[in-house]
Amino acid sequence: MRIRINPRPSVNHFQPVPADLTSIRQPKPALGLGISILVGLGLPIIPFALLSAESWLLPRVETGMAETIPWWIVFPVVIVCVLAHELLHLIGHPGWGRSDRSIVLIWPYRFQLGVCYEGFMKRSRWLVMRLSPLVGLTLMPALFLLAVYPYDMSFFWRQFVVLVILVNSLGAGGDLVAAMIVARQVPAAGEVGIWNERACWRPAAQAGEQ
Numbered sequence: 001m002r003i004r005i006n007p008r009p010s011v012n013h014f015q016p017v018p019a020d021l022t023s024i025r026q027p028k029p030a031l032g033l034g035i036s037i038l039v040g041l042g043l044p045i046i047p048f049a050l051l052s053a054e055s056w057l058l059p060r061v062e063t064g065m066a067e068t069i070p071w072w073i074v075f076p077v078v079i080v081c082v083l084a085h086e087l088l089h090l091i092g093h094p095g096w097g098r099s100d101r102s103i104v105l106i107w108p109y110r111f112q113l114g115v116c117y118e119g120f121m122k123r124s125r126w127l128v129m130r131l132s133p134l135v136g137l138t139l140m141p142a143l144f145l146l147a148v149y150p151y152d153m154s155f156f157w158r159q160f161v162v163l164v165i166l167v168n169s170l171g172a173g174g175d176l177v178a179a180m181i182v183a184r185q186v187p188a189a190g191e192v193g194i195w196n197e198r199a200c201w202r203p204a205a206q207a208g209e210q
Contacts, residue, residue: 001090001097003104015196024185024192024199032177040173043134044166047142051162069159074167077160081167082113085133090115092129120193120202123186130179137168 017023026032090097090104094117105114121129141161145153186192186201193200 001102001104002100003106005106005108007105007107009197017195017198017200021195021200021202024182024201026181026199032174036174036177037170038173039176040170043138043169043173043176044142047138047146047165048162051142051145069156069163073160074163077163078167081137081164082171084137085168085171086113086115088132088136089129092125092132093117094119094121094125116194118194120191122204123182123188123190123192123201126192127179127183130175130182133168134172134175138165138172141165 027035086104090102093099093102093115095102097115101118103116103118105116106112142165145158145161182192182199182201187203189204190201191204193202
């Protein structure tokens with residue numbers, strides 16, 4: 001694994017894609033961002049609706065002082081969610097993120113963190129890598145809350161997990177959109193990777209080193 005601080009765009013970004021690669025068509029940046037935000041906002045609707053129904057069917061009995069959640073808890077939740085989100089992407093890389101092809105990208109001046117893989121991986125693995133934060137930080141916590149009887153978990157921690165689901169969903173919306181684009185354009189036997197900062201795919205028969 002390598003770390004790059006303030007990476008700059010490649011000067012070869014506008015070179016034609018080699019004949020053995022096919023560019024993955026994507027929406028324009030503004031449209032893609034808008035779609036990702038809408039999807040991210042929509043992701044928690046079903047689990048939150050189920051949690052609300054559970055709370056209505058099994059209301060908590062208030063005992064003692066009412067519990068509250070301090071407003072500042074949002075900041076550590078966001079930081080933890082971002083780190084965990086990118087870690088789940090990283091360990092989805094070939095070699096579980098320990099390969100020299102796995103890169104952690106950090107932009108300190110804009111408080112941004114990301115990971116990328118300098119190479120190609122199987123379409124199935126790419127999809128798992130891309131969707132792992134959605135499963136690990138949105139779906140699984142929601143299922144956990146649904147499985148835990150309301151009286152067995154304090155109001156504070158229950159709402160803490162709800163906040164994790166909400167924060168991660170905002171980032172996972174882009175992952176879900178990207179996964180849908182790749183699933184639609186790349187054949188099951190294809191491989192997905194980045195060439196000069198452009199998402200591309202190639203037939204598995206042409207695959208070389210992973």
